[in-house]
Amino acid sequence: MFAGDAPMPRIEAFRNWYERAGVRAERRKMLAPEDDIHKAFFPEHLVPHLDHPLLDQEDLVLRRYLTAQHAYQWLRFTMHFEVAVVVRASQKIADGSSGLHLHETTRMDAYKIVVDEGYHSLYSLDVQHQLVNRSGIPALDYDFGPFISGLDAVGEEFPQHRKLVELLQVVVFETLVTSILSDIPPDESVVDIMRDTVREHAIDEGRHHAFFSAFFKHLWSQLDPPLRQRVAHYLPPLVLRSLRPATDPARDALLSTGLGETQVKDVIADSFSNERVLAGIRHSAAKTLRLFEEVGVLDQPGARDAFTEQGLILP
Template sequence: MTAAEPRREWDERAGVRTSPRRRLGDELRRGQLFFPPALVPYFDHPLTGALPGHQRTALLARHLYQYLGFTAQFETRVVNRATERIAGGRGGTDVPTATRLDAYRIYVDEGYHSLYSLDVIDQISRASRITPAPYDFGPFLARLDEVGERALPDETPLAQLLQVVVFETLITAILNDVPKDLRVLTVVRDIVRDHARDEGWHHAFFSGFFRELWARQPAALRGRVARCLPGLIRSSLLPDLRPVRASLAAAGLRPAAVEDVVRDSYPAGRVDEDIRRASRHAVRLFEETGVLDVPGGREAFESAGLLR
């Protein structure tokens, strides 16, 4: 493992060590946005465009809550489930103590990301009086776990490590674009920027970790790992449409209109293109390490639409 630089810098750079608690100021009165409209695929659909202004505002607030609520759950229930294995020396591959310490640092980071995600939902919902809908992460997690269980039935810890390698090497538009939109609430831009900074070195750590893990896999398992990864990528990035439908219904759209908006706003081609774009670094990592060269590897990535 060669994550020397991030390790040295964590005490000076990690958000949990250096950033203050982010607070909502008085920006709601000034009409700052909850979330960038460009990142909400259904926001400009004619049926949502025709809604009254306060309902459109609430759509953006609920989209923010959904993103933060998902993050709060994902970090602790998926990322830290596997990161704790590495930290505890149960990652299925011998790692030096320095790597275990880094894994504990990431564990702390992810716990902190969950904390401020829920904190900001709480601050904004109190001040705006726009209530977050209850969010059940269970179905998303079940779908993600099922991909690993099907491809690697007797290798649950390995499948969970791969989930995290995949997720931590994805680059989503939200982390990049939210901080740049000056119309968005400062507290939202601040926590997304804080988060993106931490994720930069998580990305480096998990890329290095995967290289080690892959190098130590017996040949018999490599094919199964290679064929499992595309499904993990897709199930991590497929939009979760249940909360979208609930939000559109809460805005006053009838069931048939909700379905029209969802169908028009998430066409398969656009979803696939977004998945390809967000996973390009992960796919490059798997190409460099030789994952695509094992029998069936390239075909699995190709048929998942991940290669250009």
């Protein structure tokens, strides 16, 4: 599958991992008795359906409930994604089964990512449990299955590329920059445990971003021309499926408040319109798209048109 054998350069960001990684340097995040549990669990402006006119904007209990469910869903998504996608691919890089020629230090850095992401998964679930127990707001069921199934469906017609697609999945997601990691830590309206958790997560993710940006450049350099063209067409749906918001959790939360099926359908349609969703995806994927531009992905035959047709690049 891979044409070259040049080693990937060392990522300097991991030299101080033993001193700086969250799993090494930070204590367990705990809700202290004096913490204000009545603060929001998530920034309200990041909950797309919260201000819809069909919802009673004067009902503070309703707003708090929907915001809590959005926070729970994000924490549960993080718990699943870190293990099911990031650890799955990082393990292959770490244990030498990725198919790429990698220096021992690079593989060790990938093992550090495996440790980081396992810890991120653990504390995401831990924080959710603490919030539920302290607030008394129960968490609705969350099904990660549709997301991972959709992500794994990209390239499924070429089963020989399964391992490659898994590597591309983690490259895409770990080079994205969502507003969540930057907006939550400074937001004093949000409960402290969420702010601290996201702040710590963002620091680790900065290292991962550096690693996977370099990893993709190395991966791309090892692909033969026909496979480069194939990869260029795998990437647009991977970006979209990584960032397109899941509407089922929002729908379930709205239905659980007693809102009717027709009203919920209208709220979802308005709050998650295709135009609004694509604008958010382009914003979050800006650095990833620049990385693709830099290495020449968009120069592959038909690639720029594919990214444009998917709404990732404006015509």
